[in-house]
Amino acid sequence: MLNWFDQYGSKDLPWQQDTTAYRVWLSEVMLQQTQVKTVIPYFEKFTQRFPTVNQLADSSEDEVLHLWTGLGYYARARNLHKAAKIVTEQYNAELPATQDELEALPGIGRSTAGAILAIAYHEPASILDGNVKRVLARYKGIEGWPGQKSVADKLWEITEALSPQLRIADYTQAIMDMGATLCVRSKPRCEECPFETDCYARQRDALASLPGKKPKTIIPVRSTTMLIIESNTGEFLLHKRPSQGLWGGLWSFPECSEPEIGNKLLDLCIAEDAKKTQLPTFRHTFTHFHLDISPLVVKSDSKHQTNVISESESSLWYSTEKPQEIGLTRPVTKILAQLKETGKFV
Template sequence: MSSFAHQLIRWQKQHGRHHLPWQGADAYRVWLSEIMLQQTQVATVIPYYQRFVAAFPDVAALAAASEDDVLAHWSGLGYYARGRNLHKAARIVVEKFDSAFPRKFDDIVELPGVGRSTAAAVCALAYHERRAILDGNVKRVLARYCGIEGWAGDKKVEERLWQQAEALLPESDIATYTQALMDMGATVCTRIKPKCVLCPVQADCVALATDRVAALPTPRPRKAVPERHAVFLLLMHGNDILLEKRPSSGIWGGLWCPPQFEDETAAREWFIRQELEASAGERLEEFSHTFTHFRLHITPLKVQLAHKPLRAAQPGAMWLEVEEALGAAIPTPVRKVLSVLSPLLSNQHQNRRG
């Protein structure tokens, strides 16, 4: 066994994390945790994971649930395609694998939302199979340990990292080793101010030996984020608000939001076309929401309807009490607006979904 793997396994037993809620769990829960942990930090995931397994204790329960219910439990976690794919995958597992989470890597990696690294993580952690993972932690650890230059998003760089990840695998103790890589990256080989004096492989680290720890891994090239504007039309009737289900592709796919417009003029035109009559209108305080690739400035426009709408809500739309809406599949900025709208709600209720 390489010294690298041996040192990591030894380090893990004494200094690794041993109380994460999905550790030692079955393949379903390991898979669920891995999906939630994609691009999301452990501390953020834990409360979502706890609520999720309580609601959907096994893959059959998840498959039996509605996509809407699944997304309601995903609300606030972001990257909602993960939630939609998770639900889709659960139904595939029920149909194609008789409700037993697949045992083979080739089957797991075919599930929607599961790529090479996530499939390998499930195989290594749940099945103790000899598979290499390559997530953010591993990329950082290997870039430093092996002294690999270049942004990991670059195809050639990523291929080198995969190659090293495979080459350094131990013959046994795969689950412990895999967890060690991630725990090391999360607690010792951190992005900023790494604790090299505590590192079990400091003696062989190329970055440390060549004084490049702070420079590796090479950061992603940055671009300016464009600014966009939007109006949220908060159509109220008493305590009820109108929400529309967004198309499954694009931002906040499959989630429930107030009607959204590019500007106030577009919102007014839509309002008139719907033959609605307002008894009062109010422009609420503008706020902004930042995504990875743009910043959205949101102006909430609150309108009290004079009469109850004659027509029922159209398909893909629904009227909900504000309090109910806070328990639905809504993105964070909508949660923010609804919380302002309903200041009488108790803190406990507002925080229920985290």
Template sequence: MQNETFRAAVLAWFDQYGRKQLPWQIDRTPYRVWVSEIMLQQTQVVTVIPYFERFMAHFPDVAALAEASLDEVITLWAGLGYYARARNLHRTARIIVEQHDGQLPCTLEGLSALPGIGRSTAGAILSLGSGIRAPILDGNVKRVLCRYRGIEGWPGDSQVLATLWQLSEELTPATRVADYNQAMMDIGATVCAKRKPACSACPVSLNCMAFQSKRTDAIPVPKPRQVLPVRRCFMLVLKNAHGAFYLEKRPPAGIWGGLWSVPEFDDEDDVFAWCAKRHIDCSELEHLPQRRHTFSHYHLDFVPLVACTNSEYYGIGETSPWRWFKPDDTAGLPAPVLKLVEDVAGQRPAAEPPE
């Protein structure tokens, strides 16, 4: 009976307060839900919306995405971060076209076997895209369930995670599953926030163990803090007489895989050697203040070095593609590299941004 009460309260809240006009909720299809769910991993809704709309304009269906080049996909993804998501989207689209007749699988097992689709994302695609009963367990839902049942421990712990999956399975209704799952994500995002949750507006607060025990600030237990290592490098910002910047395409895998970026060096002597090989005058090489970009698993501290050249070509002997780029061109650049290029192009001071 308590489970029925929970479901009824969640669905009643959704009918009144739930989000129903997000771009991926309009003309909803499994494909649109899939793309949105991948974009929403580690990224807030307000950030995703313009990326999603541009992506759909270029790739309205899975066939269009499969036919596109990876470079086209990466270019539209640039700035959204976690670029393995874009590579997996492109790879999976081709698998769907080649092995599934252009249709996303309609089972958890079939979806979970595809690159970049985990159990929760598969559940979201099935429930939100096709109305098929399937539980979900994204970060917002984990927080709601931990507080509601007073589940101690970090949700990433295997035992805690197993408990949460079992609870999510028990609570997921047989009907209106799309509305229910959307409501759970919405409650976690807009009501049951990490800090200062709006418990007075929560539809299940009367039976919420964390609320009743005044422990919403302690549940769920946060991820154990980790001291991130620091990697240092130099980035060469080489511009020509036309105001364009020299870029090289990064390897397809790894950090910023498949994106365009300025040459990167571990040692300043390597910068001088690279320039000397191409007859670039380094006598007026400009050192800009160090900047920092933080990835999920390390900090990258980089010193930009600015050089000028009159030459139009520096690809001799290079194994990776290269190009000249102006800030108003269209290309997939990592956000910190694009900002660096824009700063140099606009001659703005390259002060170190806040972390």
């Protein structure tokens, strides 16, 4: 593994330069469910703005979510921010160097703690992220879906037994690289893999069945109407979502769960001569349900009337010319980009 790493492993990633526990932590959190090439620009913007834990702790949640916009899974950003405050207050702005203390911080699980210990502190520790699960399930022939506890337990035993005492940082990076470049989900590049001759899946032609798939579940479909209200000065009304729950702390269009309620709100708030354009419905999928979104674009000639629904502190008029530094939900960025592209501002 280390010979392979010396020749082919990644050594120039931004978080491999000026390696600190903070930078390793940030990269590990960003890399959860996200590919390296997507993470790089976010990591660079984030570390330019918040080069240290203290600076992250001192920022507002809006600033953090703004820099996270587009990366998804926003609980990661909120937890990072919360954990930065704890690290600053309780650990003098240095990430702790024990598994238990790291795992006690919001958003840091067993594998992320292991990665921080191994890569930043060169402590013997193990990781088991999605890529490593795939490599080990194939190499050792561990059947079953790795999301299942009994399967994950077996994989943890294996990853711990394989982790070396020496060069733990390089080994940890190496196994992550292997999963990201050779032992990929479909069409793994086994002929280039240093473990080809003793890999269970390769030798027994079991690549298609390892690792085991997640059992299929049918998730419900919900629907909503989003009101894209454009002021007479070309700004869009956004509401801040409660910090707990779906899209917590992000800014989104006012929304009605049923189309007729949306229309009532419009009748109440928008001048009769308001121009309305219904955009095509599209689907946004969360882990536990699909949301079918019908965007209704409205422009009122009277800002006075639109102000009726924008007086609360958790509302603002968003300027696409001079965007405020806030976190936006995916549908907001998608709809605004679509409107811009098609010139369909009403």
